[in-house]
Amino acid sequence: MSLLAPAQAALRDDVPAYTAALDRWLAEGPSALRAAARPIASYERRVDAMSELMAALYDAGWSRFGWPEHLGGHGGSIVHRGAMWYLLARHGVPSMAVFEHFEVLAPTLAALGPPEFVAEALPAFLRGRETWAQGFSEPDAGSDLALLRTRAVEAGDGYRITGRKIWTSWARYATWCLVLARTGSTESRHRGLTAFAVDLRAPGVDVRPIIQANGTDELAEVTFDDVHVPADRVVGDLDGGWTVAMHILSHERGTYAWFRQCFLYRDLVEHVPSSPGVGDRAAGDALLDLAAVSATSSAALRLHAAGATLGPRATITKLLLCNAEQSIQDLVLAGDGDLAAGRQDDEVAVLRQDYLFSRIVTIYGGSQQIQLDTIAKQLLALP
Ligand SMILES: Cc1cc2nc3c(=O)[nH]c(=O)nc-3n(C[C@H](O)[C@H](O)[C@H](O)COP(=O)(O)OP(=O)(O)OC[C@H]3O[C@@H](n4cnc5c(N)ncnc54)[C@H](O)[C@@H]3O)c2cc1C
Incomplete structure (x- = not known):
């Protein structure tokens, strides 16, 4: 149709x-x-x-x-x-x-x-x-992106990028990467960064998958060795990469929670109610955790639809999502003996992957400590 x-x-x-x-x-x-x-x-x-x-x-x-x-x-x-x-x-x-x-x-x-x-x-x-990946984090720059060292140097009709990114989700399957690189001096911190759309099929790009504890190859290390990027692939302004990164984080920490909670709801209703190992109280608590994500993230969707962004408030939704993701996967594990040991089919393998992934959700998009720090400083104005 x-x-x-x-x-x-x-x-x-x-x-x-x-x-x-x-x-x-x-x-x-x-x-x-x-x-x-x-x-x-x-x-x-x-x-x-x-x-x-x-x-x-x-x-x-x-x-x-x-x-x-x-x-x-x-x-x-x-x-x-x-x-x-x-x-x-x-x-x-x-x-x-x-x-x-x-x-x-x-x-x-x-x-x-x-x-x-x-x-x-x-x-x-x-x-x-x-498909796309996000190339922000580096071996020595995760929580503090202002330390990143991947460098983009002007060269003729564009730029040449050299550096190393790590924990790049889906890079193994992506054709493009939004790369944050330094265009200013080393001391310029967040002011000297620029965002580039980089073709991962270009000469000089090397994507090495990192096999996670859950057996998947979602994460990767990506190196750029003098990779040519045409001038019309700059996203945002030159030296304006921080603005681009903050725009992305408003979605990654805020509105993305709506999309993720749709799948968590499915996990909850499919796997939890029939499980003899799960008490009503625990299931109710997990449902409430999810309801908090659903309420705050649907408000975030409406805000973005109206042309606003969340700014530091996105951290609250992100923390609620981490909480719901872990409490729901805890219940799935408690209710399914096959998950810890036993059957090896795709259904159990995916449940096992999801459980183990839920242990690291407090890190991507900025660690839980960084979200709490943002709430303390930017929302509560604590010293
Ligand atoms: C599943 C997953 C997917 C990811 N996907 C991507 C991706 O697609 N693209 C990408 O660019 N990155 C990605 N990352 C990387 C992620 O953004 C970083 O791991 C994260 O920002 C933390 O950085 P780090 O690992 O360097 O830890 P560090 O910054 O070294 O932090 C180590 C510990 O110190 C704490 N800490 C650091 N600074 C402070 C502070 N100021 N106050 C209090 N505590 C602090 C942290 O909370 C953490 O516990 C992903 C990570 C994971 C786990």
Whole structure:
């Protein structure tokens, strides 16, 4: 099904109508949905299945809502995207996989990226044909990004980037990386940083997967050895990389929680109520943890839809998400003996991956201590 212009305009202006129409389409069970809506332990196969689902959603028009028309979208707001992923989770999709970067990086690319480049890159991403990673952290710069050393030097028609990034999620499966690099002096700290859209297929890029304790290759170390980046791939202003990073963090710590909680809700209702090992009190507490994420993150979606950003308030949503993620996975583990030992099929493997991943959610997007520090200094103005 491809949408006709009047239907497109009606759904753009009416999120409940969009939600109902998409729900009907998903209920018909398109083959790409059936393939993605099952536990897949291998990240390679999971990314493949999700890429096909993204292509189907793009071709039918659904994933284009929530993105501006000049970037290949159908208009509407982030609330459309919130509704789409809510429904995908309800129809059995277990996670966003590499496409979580739609809600971490793409809003910033759309708002601050070079328009001509983004007009090509965003539709390719939405179609599941190209994917993105986020290259901020380095071996000696994580919590304090102002220390980062990857350097971009002007050279002819662009820049040459040299340096090392680490803990780069989904880099093994990504074609592009949003790289934060130093364009100012070493002492310039956060003022001398610039964000670049770097093609991970370019000569001089080396992506080395890091196998995590949960057996997946989501994380990677990425080195850049004199990599040429054309001048029109600067995202935001030259030396304005900090603004770009803060825009991304408002989504990564704030609105992303909405998308993640859709999948956590699914884990909770599917695995917990029938488990004899789980008491009502613990299940109720986990549900309340999730309700807190749902309430604050849906407010964040509406704020962003109205053109505002969350700023330091995003830290609160991020902390609530960590809490819910861990309490729900604790319950899943308590209720399923196969998780600790026993069956080795894809379903158990994915549950085990998710449990172990929930132990490190307090680190990505800035550690729990850094979020608490931000709340103390920027929201409570404590000394
Ligand atoms: C699953 C996962 C996915 C990730 N994905 C990405 C990604 O896609 N792209 C990317 O760029 N990075 C990514 N990261 C990296 C992540 O952003 C960093 O690990 C994080 O910011 C912490 O930095 P660090 O590891 O260098 O630890 P450090 O900064 O060395 O911190 C070590 C410890 O010291 C504490 N600490 C540091 N400074 C302070 C302070 N001022 N006050 C109090 N305590 C402090 C920290 O809380 C932490 O406990 C990911 C990490 C994980 C776990």
